[in-house]
Amino acid sequence: MKPLGPVPAGYAALDGELAIAGRTASALVAEGGGTPLFVYSADLIRDRVALLRAHLPAAVRLHYAVKANPFPPLLALMRTLVDGFDLASAGELDLALAAGQAPAAMSFAGPGKRDAELERAIRCGVTLNLESAGEARRALAIAERTGIRPRLAIRVNPAFELRGSGMKMGGGAKPFGVDEALVPALAREVIGAGAEWRGLHVFAGSQALDAGAIAETQGAVLALAARLTQEIGHPLPHLNMGGGFGIPYFHGDRPLDLAAVGAALAERVANLPAELAGTELAVELGRYLVGEAGVYLTRIVDRKQSAGHTFLITDGGLHHVLAASGNFGTVVRRNYPVAIATRFGADAEEEVSVVGCLCTPIDRIADQAPLPHAQVGDLVAVFSTGAYGASASPAAFLAHGRAGEMLV
Amino acid sequence: MKPLGPVPAGYAALDGELAIAGRTASALVAEGGGTPLFVYSADLIRDRVALLRAHLPAAVRLHYAVKANPFPPLLALMRTLVDGFDLASAGELDLALAAGQAPAAMSFAGPGKRDAELERAIRCGVTLNLESAGEARRALAIAERTGIRPRLAIRVNPAFELRGSGMKMGGGAKPFGVDEALVPALAREVIGAGAEWRGLHVFAGSQALDAGAIAETQGAVLALAARLTQEIGHPLPHLNMGGGFGIPYFHGDRPLDLAAVGAALAERVANLPAELAGTELAVELGRYLVGEAGVYLTRIVDRKQSAGHTFLITDGGLHHVLAASGNFGTVVRRNYPVAIATRFGADAEEEVSVVGCLCTPIDRIADQAPLPHAQVGDLVAVFSTGAYGASASPAAFLAHGRAGEMLV
Numbered sequence: 061m062k063p064l065g066p067v068p069a070g071y072a073a074l075d076g077e078l079a080i081a082g083r084t085a086s087a088l089v090a091e092g093g094g095t096p097l098f099v100y101s102a103d104l105i106r107d108r109v110a111l112l113r114a115h116l117p118a119a120v121r122l123h124y125a126v127k128a129n130p131f132p133p134l135l136a137l138m139r140t141l142v143d144g145f146d147l148a149s150a151g152e153l154d155l156a157l158a159a160g161q162a163p164a165a166m167s168f169a170g171p172g173k174r175d176a177e178l179e180r181a182i183r184c185g186v187t188l189n190l191e192s193a194g195e196a197r198r199a200l201a202i203a204e205r206t207g208i209r210p211r212l213a214i215r216v217n218p219a220f221e222l223r224g225s226g227m228k229m230g231g232g233a234k235p236f237g238v239d240e241a242l243v244p245a246l247a248r249e250v251i252g253a254g255a256e257w258r259g260l261h262v263f264a265g266s267q268a269l270d271a272g273a274i275a276e277t278q279g280a281v282l283a284l285a286a287r288l289t290q291e292i293g294h295p296l297p298h299l300n301m302g303g304g305f306g307i308p309y310f311h312g313d314r315p316l317d318l319a320a321v322g323a324a325l326a327e328r329v330a331n332l333p334a335e336l337a338g339t340e341l342a343v344e345l346g347r348y349l350v351g352e353a354g355v356y357l358t359r360i361v362d363r364k365q366s367a368g369h370t371f372l373i374t375d376g377g378l379h380h381v382l383a384a385s386g387n388f389g390t391v392v393r394r395n396y397p398v399a400i401a402t403r404f405g406a407d408a409e410e411e412v413s414v415v416g417c418l419c420t421p422i423d424r425i426a427d428q429a430p431l432p433h434a435q436v437g438d439l440v441a442v443f444s445t446g447a448y449g450a451s452a453s454p455a456a457f458l459a460h461g462r463a464g465e466m467l468v
Numbered sequence: 469m470k471p472l473g474p475v476p477a478g479y480a481a482l483d484g485e486l487a488i489a490g491r492t493a494s495a496l497v498a499e500g501g502g503t504p505l506f507v508y509s510a511d512l513i514r515d516r517v518a519l520l521r522a523h524l525p526a527a528v529r530l531h532y533a534v535k536a537n538p539f540p541p542l543l544a545l546m547r548t549l550v551d552g553f554d555l556a557s558a559g560e561l562d563l564a565l566a567a568g569q570a571p572a573a574m575s576f577a578g579p580g581k582r583d584a585e586l587e588r589a590i591r592c593g594v595t596l597n598l599e600s601a602g603e604a605r606r607a608l609a610i611a612e613r614t615g616i617r618p619r620l621a622i623r624v625n626p627a628f629e630l631r632g633s634g635m636k637m638g639g640g641a642k643p644f645g646v647d648e649a650l651v652p653a654l655a656r657e658v659i660g661a662g663a664e665w666r667g668l669h670v671f672a673g674s675q676a677l678d679a680g681a682i683a684e685t686q687g688a689v690l691a692l693a694a695r696l697t698q699e700i701g702h703p704l705p706h707l708n709m710g711g712g713f714g715i716p717y718f719h720g721d722r723p724l725d726l727a728a729v730g731a732a733l734a735e736r737v738a739n740l741p742a743e744l745a746g747t748e749l750a751v752e753l754g755r756y757l758v759g760e761a762g763v764y765l766t767r768i769v770d771r772k773q774s775a776g777h778t779f780l781i782t783d784g785g786l787h788h789v790l791a792a793s794g795n796f797g798t799v800v801r802r803n804y805p806v807a808i809a810t811r812f813g814a815d816a817e818e819e820v821s822v823v824g825c826l827c828t829p830i831d832r833i834a835d836q837a838p839l840p841h842a843q844v845g846d847l848v849a850v851f852s853t854g855a856y857g858a859s860a861s862p863a864a865f866l867a868h869g870r871a872g873e874m875l876v
Contacts, residue, residue: 127827127865127866127867130867148826148827148866148867149866149867149868151868151869152866154867169827170825170826170866171781171823171825171827172769172770172781172782172783172823172824172825172826173769173825174783191770192770192772193772194770194771194772194844195770217774232774233775233776233777233779234775234829235772235774235779235781235821235829236827236829239773239774239775361580361581361582362579362580362599362600362602362603363602364601364602364643365647366625366640366643367640367641367642367647368641369641371579371643373579373580373599374580375580375582377580382862387796387797388795388830389795389828389830391799413643415579415580415643416580417557417578417580418556418578418580419535419556419577419578419579419644420797421642421643421644422796422797436602450864451862451864451865451866452862452864453862454859454861454862454863455862456858456859456860456863457535457859457860458535458556458559458578458859459534459535459556459557459559459562459563460557460559461559
């Protein structure tokens with residue numbers, strides 16, 4: 061028996077079923093046009109933003125990393141809740157504009173921006189987080205050609221990393237950003253060329269659950285930004301401090317102590333280095349804002365035995381929830397939080413493996429997990445799939461089609 | 469320095485560039501509308517089919533597993549080259565019909581077939597490879613309701629596995645197929661219900677490079693089919709022996725000795741058990757037919773140093789070649805065959821890492837690899853991406869868009 065990950069707070073049973081926004085899983089599936097279906101809870105997203113606002117210093121702006129979930133209705137909601145969007149492609153810029161976000165509230169990072177993407181961002185007035193000297197020169201050349209003053213920031217590759225992060229984005233050789241030591245000269249070059257200086261972006265890692273590690277990294281980011289600002293010799297208008305706030309996925313994971321993160325950051329904000337006195341601070345969050353607000357619902361198509369083992373076979377799979385199957389940047393597969401949505405809250409009665417409909421042994425949703433006895437027709441819920449789910453999975457694989465998505 | 473995988477046979481330089489079908493990489497990109505672009509060589513596919521026909525016994529039919537690459541022009545070509553298509557979804561059935569394939573030459577396997585998929589296959593006259601008793605009963609109920617005689621085969625979960633296979637599909641508890649011991653009773657039930665008995669499907673593993681292991685497994689499959697046929701008590705019209713023929717991806721991988729596989733199979737076919745005297749035999753291949761015929765071309769957007777390490781940053785990435793990035797069912801990441809397409813055949817001059825354009829450290833195309841010195845604008849080729857590439861990658865991730873695809 062292998063344990064399941066923890067079901068996030070905020071999900072309750074109604075008539076014996078998982079309920080989201082006061083509707084049962086069955087009702088949601090009927091409304092959403094069938095399974096598989098991602099359901100995103102607007103209330104849980106609002107609650108999460110409110111929690112962040114309550115704990116983080118008021119001076120710290122909240123940005124949403126669109127890459128976590130670019131579902132258009134969700135972006136339209138996020139626009140009303142956060143202070144800015146961070147983008148990773150011109151495609152995301154189009155989505156953000158369609159959601160009504162103002163270009164002045166957007167920044168665009170990404171190590172492989174094409175010239176056409178740089179030009180589109182400059183024409184829109186979106187801040188570019190420059191990832192290299194070469195990119196800076198391409199952006200300045202486009203600015204000169206178009207006669208538009210570009211809004212430029214520099215993404216820094218910090219010499220430190222976020223301890224315990226799922227994805228390390230700093231420390232040592234990285235394709236992201238400009239190495240610390242090279243930043244001052246590049247910043248002066250950009251400012252000297254007449255660009256609007258928009259500041260620095262430091263992203264040291266993601267998916268950390270240790271408040272101490274996040275607080276320590278935020279301290280290091282502020283100190284680095286102060287030092288770089290002094291070396292650059294121009295006021296720093298904006299500092300994207302990165303994110304890194306993790307969510308629990310696996311058995312034994314504990315939620316991030318947001319109060320501790322907030323208290324440490326408040327202490328630092330109250331005692332900012334002089335160089336950052338006029339600097340607008342922002343944190344960039346994706347997964348932390350929407351991950352736990354999303355549930356993937358899939359229907360059991362078959363129940364079978366093989367060599368004494370019970371399999372529940374669903375109409376979903378890794379083509380929609382690649383990370384939950386353990387195949388996206390994962391070394392050791394562990395079970396996500398999974399439940400029988402139509403028997404929500406019932407006691408575990410048997411050990412079963414829940415698999416997807418794909419013809420591959422890696423399409424596993426829950427492995428040897430304790431679950432209530434489920435039958436063909438029951439719905440399975442995979443929690444914590446609101447971020448890096450639908451858009452981060454190979455939807456075309458085996459031509460089963462995309463999952464539905466709905467914001468409720 | 470980490471070695472690159474072996475470039476498949478059949479690729480040559482022309483004017484210092486990689487050439488496919490007599491056109492340079494640059495010319496192909498211009499023709500295909502830019503990068504990133506998958507180029508599939510019809511000649512290399514034809515050569516591979518001819519090689520199989522030359523080595524495998526004439527009595528053994530060649531089936532194409534559509535899941536390997538469902539690009540419509542490629543399917544239309546495959547239809548003219550092979551004897552049948554194996555499908556994994558109703559979506560693939562639609563693609564196969566659009567490519568002109570006859571339903572009588574198709575079979576449909578997959579552990580999570582929905583009722584609508586079963587009905588569509590039955591109405592089309594496609595053979596269903598039944599994966600469980602439950603599915604058999606659902607299919608028979610649909611047949612009764614529609615008044616159509618279904619063409620039914622049973623997929624067997626064999627007690628053995630294909631030694632050394634990349635994906636084990638047999639041996640022990642599996643979500644695929646019906647355990648050996650349960651097959652005879654289920655086959656008799658299906659035949660007794662009036663279905664057209666189409667035989668057995670045994671798929672013990674995939675991506676094996678050891679001819680001895682494949683030959684051994686084919687022997688085991690034939691013996692199993694003979695034994696089951698005797699127990700079922702009806703002639704076996706068709707036996708899908710599975711595939712498992714692997715291709716080299718990584719340094720040190722040696723191509724499969726197809727002559728050895730063919731010789732062993734010829735020996736077995738010449739001495740078939742009496743139960744299989746009238747049985748049509750087929751092998752089901754996907755990756756082996758098209759994998760090495762596909763090349764992914766992506767353009768270098770930036771060249772940068774970080775902490776003494778050189779990165780080439782491309783406009784492609786894991787959203788198109790997830791497996792090549794090491795993030796699809798892989799435990800230890802190793803380099804695929806990668807080359808600078810616009811300096812093809814040039815000596816390696818430096819150690820570089822080639823990465824994609826995504827904002828994630830897992831988006832790596834070649835890690836610390838020996839390559840000729842390349843500049844912004846050069847094209848990178850990722851070989852052996854003709855199977856499980858475009859359709860098996862999260863194309864929507866970060867909204868950079870799909871790659872182009874062309875058959876030349």
